[in-house]
Amino acid sequence: MRSECEVLGAASVQDRGAGLPDGASERCRARCDPRAERSGHWSSSASRLLLLLLTLLRDCAAFSAEEAALYTQVVGSRYSKSSPPQTADNKTEVFIQLEVTFVGDIEDSTLGFQLHGWVSLLWRDSRVNVEVLRQLGHRIMPEFLADRVWQPSVVFESIGRVERCEEADVFVRDDDFLLSRQRMVFQVLCLGQQANFILGVTVCSLVVKLFHNGDSVPSLTWVNNDTVSPLRGQYESVTVHRDARPFIYALVLTEPVQLEDASTVVGSDPTVAARFHFSKVTWSFLLITYMPSTMVVVVSWMAFWVDVGAAASRVTLGVACLLMLVAQVGHNRIANPHSTQLQPGDVWFFVSAVMVFCSLLEFVVAHGAYREQARAQTAGVANPWASSSPVAEPRYRVCRKPPTMRAVTVMCDTASQTERSYRAYRVNELDMLARVIFPVAFALVASIYFLWYATSYD
Template sequence: SYSDDIVQLRWTGESRGRYDWMSSVKVVGDIELPEYRFVKLETKTEVTVWNTGNYSTLVVRFIFARHLTAYLVNTYIPSSLVVVMSWLSFWLDINAVPARITLGVTSLLTLVTQVVQSRSAIPPVGYVNALDIWLFVCLNVVFATLLEYAIAYTISLKTKPNKIGVNPLAGKYFGNFDKKNPEKNDRNAIANSTKTRSPTQAWTNPNIGHANQTIEKPSTRNVSKVDLFSRVIFPTCFASFVIVYWVYYMYDY
């Protein structure tokens, strides 16, 4: 109730006096918070300006740091594993549409659930905190994985089917072709056609009488060049973000 020209407040120890041997703020050492650890406190003196005059004010600032163990176990490590799990689609066949879409959508929904749970576990604030940045980047990485598959699948549709034209009587599957004895070739073809064929041999027409038939090449795993590029660029970018993130936020911890 007195302006600073009448009363000036000071913390103990800032000026010489009979109470300088006492500490300005005494912290009880046996009190601990479940989610925070006490780092330090800062004391200062300010002058507050009001319409009725200037008033001396004492300010104490308590600085706390969160315990990271619970957040690492409940948020950071699970979200990182979900992001890595979404990258498994890069090693799946480009034609495995249900598998790759299900893997990406499941990873995305899991991260959305983690975002909702993390927001309910911390006090509501009007600014973006470190946990929000982490989960936002994880969501974008998983979404980029789905976008990458859409691009890779579109490119694969533009490629021609891998087929080869062969003469079934030319000896590729039925033995040697004898030009001097055509009847022998027919007998060999009929005899060999009754044998058990390999599951990888796909016949478009089993009739022996056609001279030129289109036979599909044995099916192989179709790997897109976009997937090969993503196997390197996605882990590299995410690892770079993780390093920058922890170095920045752990600098003053």
């Protein structure tokens, strides 16, 4: 395969370089002629130097005379944007506030929710003469100044797609604080972050870290921190608008948390987090989760009013109730395919299944006692479980008057032993106790469950 120089030498002088890419002929001359290579090197260095000078001139030309004077008064010529402001104890203090304007529901497909809000960062920079800006009426720092002063850089962890991120505006406050306010729209992920799963409360954390220079000790603190922030009591660390509520879930709590401080952990980035506590207790959730299972449990209690000797009917009723609960558990899992932890609905279904299973066990005990009593009655032994004593009950029979008789003859005899035994064992004492014990126990468990749920998260 021939090189570009060989191709160029084989071509005619007029067509030299005509079919080659731009700059190919220059590269070929540089390879074939060492003097051309040295001249190309000097021309490349000169081009770079010229480009640098043009960039500096463009930056200088971007300043008007008024802007240059304001820049000199506010910042000065010795200001370095790469150096963070430091306090007397060599600290760089940054305070953060999160204002939430919209919170979406947790999506089952992404396990995250959409958040609209404003991120505010406050810091002091003694190198910036903010008094001049206030005297001139600049409550918002001009863009050419904001681009040339130090601003804190933060990064958000545990987030998904970022749909909107506007440029931050720098405000000048009366207390010499600089305020950077930025509007953002992004998705907060809730992967593996679930607390108090018995009560169905999901916790999603938005983690914020501060980038810092190794020469200083950075500090990122919530604006309402009781121990560090000089702005405590003036603002809330995390504020949520009243109309910023999800539709399906209920945002029951927003909690600002201080995770790491670079002053105590060497080599770490200062980190804070905002924890969002979601609850899925709505009327639709209650109707879908709790009402069907409660009805199944109540239907299983009907077996206590069925004859204890009807084994087929009572067993069929109990097994059908268990199968209905199993179907509801499967439907709940299909509705939440990404959930790997124990859900509050699962706990409730387990309690309901235990109640139905206990009703089946009660029938087994009652039916066994019934059979033992029947055998004992047949053998002439007294019956301890009977609800009524096996006394002889009269049975009346009315005979039709024969043609030869003048009056109706009424004959009275005692019932047979089999009929008296059937009447004695028809109502079992265990069933009578179960009619009271099972509803009371279920109501007690349900009351504890819901009272615990209601009082845990106000």
